Amino acid sequence: xxxxxxxxxxxxxxxxxxxxxxxxxxxxxxxxxxxxxxxxxxxxxxxxxxxxxxxxxxxxxxxxxxxxxxxxxxxxxxxxxxxxxxxxxxxxxxxxxxxxxxxxxxxxxxxxxxxxxxxxxxxxxxxxxxxxxxxxxxxxxxxxxxxxxxxxxxxxxxxxxxxxxxxxxxxxxxxxxxxxxxxxxxxxxxxxxxxxxxxxxxxxxxxxxxxxxxxxxxxxxxxxxxxxxxxxxxxxxxxxxxxxxxxxxxxxxxxxxxxxxxxxxxxxxxxxxxxxxxxxxxxxxxxxxxxxxxxxxxxxxxxxxxxxxxxxxxxxxxxxxxxxxxxxxxxxxxxxxxxxxxxxxxxxxxxxxxxxxxxxxxxxxxxxxxxxxxxxxxxxxxxxxxxxxxxxxxxxxxxxxxxxxxxxxxxxxxxxxxxxxxxxxxxxxxxxx
Amino acid sequence: xxxxxxxxxxxxxxxxxxxxxxxxxxxxxxxxxxxxxxxxxxxxxxxxxxxxxxxxxxxxxxxxxxxxxxxxxxxxxxxxxxxxxxxxxxxxxxxxxxxxxxxxxxxxxxxxxxxxxxxxxxxxxxxxxxxxxxxxxxxxxxxxxxxxxxxxxxxxxxxxxxxxxxxxxxxxxxxxxxxxxxxxxxxxxxxxxxxxxxxxxxxxxxxxxxxxxxxxxxxxxxxxxxxxxxxxxxxxxxxxxxxxxxxxxxxxxxxxxxxxxxxxxxxxxxxxxxxxxxxxxxxxxxxxxxxxxxxxxxxxxxxxxxxxxxxxxxxxxxxxxxxxxxxxxxxxxxxxxxxxxxxxxxxxxxxxxxxxxxxxxxxxxxxxxxxxxxxxxxxxxxxxxxxxxxxxxxxxxxxxxxxxxxxxxxxxxxxxxxxxxxxxxxxxxxxxxxxxxxxxxxxxxxxxxxxxxxxxxx
Numbered sequence: 102x103x104x105x106x107x108x109x110x111x112x113x114x115x116x117x118x119x120x121x122x123x124x125x126x127x128x129x130x131x132x133x134x135x136x137x138x139x140x141x142x143x144x145x146x147x148x149x150x151x152x153x154x155x156x157x158x159x160x161x162x163x164x165x166x167x168x169x170x171x172x173x174x175x176x177x178x179x180x181x182x183x184x185x186x187x188x189x190x191x192x193x194x195x196x197x198x199x200x201x202x203x204x205x206x207x208x209x210x211x212x213x214x215x216x217x218x219x220x221x222x223x224x225x226x227x228x229x230x231x232x233x234x235x236x237x238x239x240x241x242x243x244x245x246x247x248x249x250x251x252x253x254x255x256x257x258x259x260x261x262x263x264x265x266x267x268x269x270x271x272x273x274x275x276x277x278x279x280x281x282x283x284x285x286x287x288x289x290x291x292x293x294x295x296x297x298x299x300x301x302x303x304x305x306x307x308x309x310x311x312x313x314x315x316x317x318x319x320x321x322x323x324x325x326x327x328x329x330x331x332x333x334x335x336x337x338x339x340x341x342x343x344x345x346x347x348x349x350x351x352x353x354x355x356x357x358x359x360x361x362x363x364x365x366x367x368x369x370x371x372x373x374x375x376x377x378x379x380x381x382x383x384x385x386x387x388x389x390x391x392x393x394x395x396x397x398x399x400x401x402x403x404x405x406x407x408x409x410x411x412x413x414x415x416x417x418x419x420x421x422x423x424x425x426x427x428x429x430x431x432x433x434x435x436x437x438x439x440x441x442x443x444x445x446x447x448x449x450x451x452x453x454x455x456x457x458x459x460x461x462x463x464x465x466x467x468x469x470x471x472x473x474x475x476x477x478x479x480x481x482x483x484x485x486x487x488x489x490x491x492x493x494x495x496x497x498x499x500x501x502x503x504x505x506x507x508x509x510x511x512x513x514x515x516x517x518x519x520x521x522x523x524x525x526x527x528x529x530x531x532x533x534x
Numbered sequence: 535x536x537x538x539x540x541x542x543x544x545x546x547x548x549x550x551x552x553x554x555x556x557x558x559x560x561x562x563x564x565x566x567x568x569x570x571x572x573x574x575x576x577x578x579x580x581x582x583x584x585x586x587x588x589x590x591x592x593x594x595x596x597x598x599x600x601x602x603x604x605x606x607x608x609x610x611x612x613x614x615x616x617x618x619x620x621x622x623x624x625x626x627x628x629x630x631x632x633x634x635x636x637x638x639x640x641x642x643x644x645x646x647x648x649x650x651x652x653x654x655x656x657x658x659x660x661x662x663x664x665x666x667x668x669x670x671x672x673x674x675x676x677x678x679x680x681x682x683x684x685x686x687x688x689x690x691x692x693x694x695x696x697x698x699x700x701x702x703x704x705x706x707x708x709x710x711x712x713x714x715x716x717x718x719x720x721x722x723x724x725x726x727x728x729x730x731x732x733x734x735x736x737x738x739x740x741x742x743x744x745x746x747x748x749x750x751x752x753x754x755x756x757x758x759x760x761x762x763x764x765x766x767x768x769x770x771x772x773x774x775x776x777x778x779x780x781x782x783x784x785x786x787x788x789x790x791x792x793x794x795x796x797x798x799x800x801x802x803x804x805x806x807x808x809x810x811x812x813x814x815x816x817x818x819x820x821x822x823x824x825x826x827x828x829x830x831x832x833x834x835x836x837x838x839x840x841x842x843x844x845x846x847x848x849x850x851x852x853x854x855x856x857x858x859x860x861x862x863x864x865x866x867x868x869x870x871x872x873x874x875x876x877x878x879x880x881x882x883x884x885x886x887x888x889x890x891x892x893x894x895x896x897x898x899x900x901x902x903x904x905x906x907x908x909x910x911x912x913x914x915x916x917x918x919x920x921x922x923x924x925x926x927x928x929x930x931x932x933x934x935x936x937x938x939x940x941x942x943x944x945x946x947x948x949x950x951x952x953x954x955x956x957x958x959x960x961x962x963x964x965x966x967x968x969x970x971x972x973x974x975x976x977x978x979x980x981x982x983x984x985x986x987x988x989x990x991x992x
Binding site for chain 2: 136143144157180181209276312457466
């Protein structure tokens with residue numbers, strides 16, 4: 102890396118070298134049986150340069166030819182965007198615990214055992230169900246250095262466990278599933294099993310949804326459908342472009358007074374956490390909504406400089422491209438209503454666990470709609486069965502402005518979102534049959 | 535770049551003396567460039583190179599797979615894959631027989647799109663962006679261009695040694711209009727098997743796209759419910775991919791007895807006018823290739839013929855276990871992944887009706903065009919139109935907000951009651967499955983009409 106930096110400094114005014122190396126081991130079950138063991142090793146290097154005030158960029162993975170990498174980056178700088186920012190110099194980083202050496206020593210046979218335990222419990226409960234899933238573990242090493250003396254590195258461990266079940270009856274298909282991830286090893290599959298068995302129990306009976314407006318409880322998994330429009334609206338780049346509906350709303354009460362949202366990459370042992378972002382800017386917890394009032398947006402270096410703000414430590418390389426603002430882990434503050442109390446409060450309504458196609462709506466405007474892949478009907482305060490052939494649509498800003506209740510039981514989803522259930526007053530429901 | 539030819543050759547002998555029932559290796563090297571605009575300004579321009587490989591082994595029905603982009607100690611990688619397979623395997627290995635092939639397949643592109651000067655690419659994109667921005671009430675635009683050239687070498691313990699090259703070009707443009715707090719967007723996706731010329735000269739389409747985004751600002755939203763819908767070739771292509779294509783991927787069927795009952799060959803899925811094909815053997819499309827990532831020769835596979843299920847998509851393993859012929863549909867997006875059963879170029883075979891006849895024959899309904907997204911859960915599917923217009927008394931009427939269509943595949947296929955004569959293949963799509971996305975595929979169809987389709991709305 103140092104050699105690439107030295108070469109790049111000869112050809113350009115400023116330079117930054119970013120390297121990510123990962124090792125991963127997966128145990129995969131298919132059709133209720135152990136099917137595949139897999140290991141992946143990968144290293145990639147990205148070089149960002151500033152030459153004559155413009156940004157150039159090149160990446161390489163596999164065999165690295167240092168000079169070719171530098172040449173590619175410098176070539177693109179002739180056409181690149183004007184660099185409005187300065188690379189960060191030496192910085193102090195918060196201590197964020199994300200590495201547990203115990204992950205590396207988890208034996209393959211124990212990972213196989215976890216998969217077998219999940220499948221045995223689920224197939225024992227519901228004969229005929231076909232499960233796939235498994236366990237995965239690994240480490241990621243991150244290092245960044247730049248021509249202004251900035252330097253950051255960290256190592257992260259991860260472990261994930263997941264199972265999906267498909268139950269086919271006639272042409273009726275039911276999909277259930279649950280997963281969990283952590284920087285610690287996961288050794289107990291009981292919570293995952295419990296969740297899946299509960300889904301199977303609730304879905305056993307069928308129920309019909311009417312075509313009209315209904316109250317809806319989004320379980321934490323269901324809330325993911327509402328999060329995408331918010332991720333886009335709080336992205337500093339969307340704001341800078343004037344495309345975010347929240348662009349001029351800082352300090353205003355836009356959401357329900359009980360609704361608070363932050364982006365927090367500093368929570369210990371969560372897979373989305375890290376001490377610095379992909380530009381070497383220190384991580385911090387950013388408040389986005391506090392008691393319904395919009396507090397701010399997420400920025401990387403370039404976007405912040407263009408907007409006259411400071412980077413919030415949200416520069417992300419996504420798929421290996423130039424950094425751009427991105428949320429690390431959205432955290433929605435829990436409320437005081439239990440899930441059971443929400444259900445009891447509803448005369449006729451829906452519980453939504455999985456909404457298919459929600460990301461296809463007009464995200465910028467906050468519109469979403471989707472097919473209820475896994476959801477239940479509530480009648481007179483009780484879940485009475487699974488709904489199908491049902492579509493819901495709504496607008497995130499409308500429903501989060503006036504929320505019926507916020508759940509007290511928050512759950513982590515894949516390290517990128519922690520949320521309680523949300524009980525929304527009225528969503529448009531269309532149903533067939 | 536590393537000499538992946540030499541690396542592959544050095545491994546060929548080791549693979550022929552396998553410590554497994556079956557062994558294969560895949561090596562890959564690629565170059566890409568991309569240009570991205572957010573708004574008026576060019577946001578990102580870059581070049582990348584990548585190389586890597588993998589070894590996959592099969593022992594007693596269990597697979598071992600190891601991917602890497604450091605090429606040292608390759609014999610150890612082979613041994614690791616074999617050990618993994620041994621630990622996973624507890625039954626019997628079963629792969630469909632295919633003739634080993636030794637072949638070299640060039641990209642078929644005269645001008646490598648990656649080496650076209652960045653200035654030339656940027657000039658064209660600037661022209662398109664200028665058209666979008668010159669449209670009144672346009673708030674902003676997004677443009678994402680990328681190209682790639684890739685060489686893949688496949689070899690296995692049966693003596694296959696196949697080198698294939700390909701090139702790709704993709705372009706996605708989005709125009710975003712805003713007024714009084716309303717925001718609407720319309721997108722356009724194009725792709726080509728490496729020919730830069732395929733994305734040149736679309737100025738008029740770009741102008742129309744921007745105009746339509748503005749038009750949507752004042753368009754009403756339809757009421758949710760059941761409608762008769764007429765789909766344009768782009769959206770009908772997404773429909774056939776989502777609603778039926780994924781269901782015909784046999785990795786979902788081959789070990790599931792109940793799925794086998796649903797997908798039994800000969801079963802009537804639609805009216806006799808319905809014919810659906812998947813074929814990587816069509817020349818020059820984004821989903822085309824000569825050999826799949828298991829070294830199996832591509833063929834044209836009828837999935838539905840005259841409304842009846844007649845075929846499905848296979849890997850060597852699923853074909854053997856279902857006792858059917860391999861179809862060459864095992865594909866991997868990069869060396870980091872094992873091949874899984876995927877579509878290639880999937881389309882509804884054209885019928886006889888003209889587009890005008892279909893619309894004239896539709897009293898009331900919605901004409902839906904263009905693609906925004908799509909997903910399937912096998913039984914249920916959703917896909918989103920980029921544009922929508924009411925059909926009133928056999929005529930296309932006012933524009934309405936884009937809609938999302940959803941339904942149950944089994945009833946929806948039965949509800950297709952008109953198929954046009956105007957097949958068009960869309961090259962702009964990409965498919966995701968098992969974490970491997972976007973895979974180069976193409977979808978196509980003529981205009982089709984579906985009765986009783988569920989549409990989300992107010």
